[in-house]
Amino acid sequence: MPSAHKGVVSRRGPQPTGSYPHAHIQGNMVWVTAQAGRDPSSGELVEGGMAGQMDRAISNLEAILEECGSSLDRVIRTQIMYTDRADLEAMDEVYARRFHAPLPVRTTWGVKFLAAEPGTELVRVQIDCVAAAG
Amino acid sequence: MSKDLTITIDGAPEPRGPYVHARRHGVLVYVTAQIGRDPKTGDFVKGGFEAEFNQAIDNVEAILMAAGSSLDRVVKAQIEFVDESDLDAMNRIYGERFHEPLPARTSFGAAFLWKGARVQIDCIAALD
Numbered sequence: 136m137p138s139a140h141k142g143v144v145s146r147r148g149p150q151p152t153g154s155y156p157h158a159h160i161q162g163n164m165v166w167v168t169a170q171a172g173r174d175p176s177s178g179e180l181v182e183g184g185m186a187g188q189m190d191r192a193i194s195n196l197e198a199i200l201e202e203c204g205s206s207l208d209r210v211i212r213t214q215i216m217y218t219d220r221a222d223l224e225a226m227d228e229v230y231a232r233r234f235h236a237p238l239p240v241r242t243t244w245g246v247k248f249l250a251a252e253p254g255t256e257l258v259r260v261q262i263d264c265v266a267a268a269g
Numbered sequence: 270m271s272k273d274l275t276i277t278i279d280g281a282p283e284p285r286g287p288y289v290h291a292r293r294h295g296v297l298v299y300v301t302a303q304i305g306r307d308p309k310t311g312d313f314v315k316g317g318f319e320a321e322f323n324q325a326i327d328n329v330e331a332i333l334m335a336a337g338s339s340l341d342r343v344v345k346a347q348i349e350f351v352d353e354s355d356l357d358a359m360n361r362i363y364g365e366r367f368h369e370p371l372p373a374r375t376s377f378g379a380a381f382l383w384k385g386a387r388v389q390i391d392c393i394a395a396l397d
Contacts, residue, residue: 237275241287244349244379
């Protein structure tokens with residue numbers, strides 16, 4: 136791996152369930168893997184529907200960013216995928232509470248499904264980001 | 270704290286959510302996904318997919334210009350659309366609007382987009 140690159144797996148984010156780290160640092164940019172509303176200690180989806188999952192997913196991003204020397208207020212771009220158009224307002228409400236000026240650019244779209252472990256509540260939303268470090 | 274510039278302009282539809290039109294960081298400008306809304310009225314343009322996609326690209330272009338970039342400096346574009354039968358029209362219009370050196374591109378079908386939009390496009394572009 137080139138020395139300017141580093142993969143980061145944080146103990147503060149839900150452990151990855153596939154071949155990816157929580158984040159990849161290159162130069163002064165941090166690229167964060169999409170996070171769902173999973174509890175970092177149990178790996179289980181949190182309760183509370185869209186609002187609960189979105190809030191937890193952003194907390195996971197925040198923990199990973201901090202481990203990488205960045206923070207939510209240095210996020211440049213986010214991508215949000217969600218499964219139910221009726222969740223839009225709940226999603227935006229949580230997002231607006233967690234992100235403050237300078238706000239990132241954002242791309243949001245509806246998807247057919249998001250990866251879920253068998254026997255758990257449906258994953259309703261996931262969010263990834265690109266942020267500045269340092 | 271970052272000294273990144275955030276850009277939100279009158280020449281593109283007013284954000285209907287907690288985001289800005291563009292962010293400059295380093296040598297790149299990142300643009301929020303744009304849909305076919307008229308910047309003046311905020312409403313979807315009439316004329317179906319083709320009109321919406323052209324307007325969305327117009328919106329991206331206006332934002333890029335305000336950010337100090339342009340369509341011909343786009344490095345990567347991403348397109349989401351909801352109806353597979355719009356693929357040919359999407360490719361044709363995209364080919365009319367983007368020229369060499371063409372950006373890298375990812376496009377895919379979405380289950381749904383904001384308030385019934387048929388298509389949206391975002392991009393990352395160079396400032397130089």
